[in-house]
Amino acid sequence: MTTRIVVVGAALFDGDGNGGSAGGRLLAARRSAPPELAGRWELPGGKVEPGERPDAALVRELREELGVDAETVERVPGEWPLKPPYVLQVWTARLLPGSAEPAPLEDHDELRWLAPADIWTVDWLDQDVPAVREALALVEAGAR
Numbered sequence: 001m002t003t004r005i006v007v008v009g010a011a012l013f014d015g016d017g018n019g020g021s022a023g024g025r026l027l028a029a030r031r032s033a034p035p036e037l038a039g040r041w042e043l044p045g046g047k048v049e050p051g052e053r054p055d056a057a058l059v060r061e062l063r064e065e066l067g068v069d070a071e072t073v074e075r076v077p078g079e080w081p082l083k084p085p086y087v088l089q090v091w092t093a094r095l096l097p098g099s100a101e102p103a104p105l106e107d108h109d110e111l112r113w114l115a116p117a118d119i120w121t122v123d124w125l126d127q128d129v130p131a132v133r134e135a136l137a138l139v140e141a142g143a144r
């Protein structure tokens with residue numbers, strides 16, 4: 001059997017609170033490690049643990065990495081290969097009322113809320129580019 005480990009990433013939007021709203025800003029996180037990924041931007045998240053639901057893993061990772069209380073909204077269709085055995089899956093997500101603002105507690109040295117016009121101004125990890133594109137397409141479709 002092929003071992004396949006899911007990495008979950010959050011397309012975390014701010015805005016009017018309906019989650020992933022078009023026109024809201026998307027949170028991008030700059031990795032501080034490992035050296036080959038440091039300085040590149042990603043969707044915050046991490047590895048799903050054995051027996052864990054991916055959406056629950058994402059909420060846990062956002063708490064650990066950013067210090068926030070968040071909820072997932074919708075799975076972004078698709079799956080993107082990372083370095084084997086990892087694959088990336090993405091959910092749209094939003095902060096819960098009363099959550100702290102995201103802070104770069106672990107794995108990241110800078111966070112940036114990107115307005116729609118600024119999404120492509122950061123140096124996303126190559127494998128994140130199609131994932132970010134799909135996440136934006138999903139929220140734009142939802143806004144129509």
Ligand SMILES: Nc1nc2c([nH]c(=O)n2[C@H]2C[C@H](O)[C@@H](COP(=O)(O)OP(=O)(O)OP(=O)(O)O)O2)c(=O)[nH]1
Binds near residue numbers: 037045046088125127
């Ligand atoms: N979190 C995240 N990881 C990504 C993305 N794109 C991408 O290639 N990766 C890679 C980087 C890492 O090799 C792997 C995820 O590892 P991680 O370091 O974020 O996961 P984790 O918090 O569970 O880490 P750890 O327990 O191993 O310390 O996937 C992305 O958008 N988000």
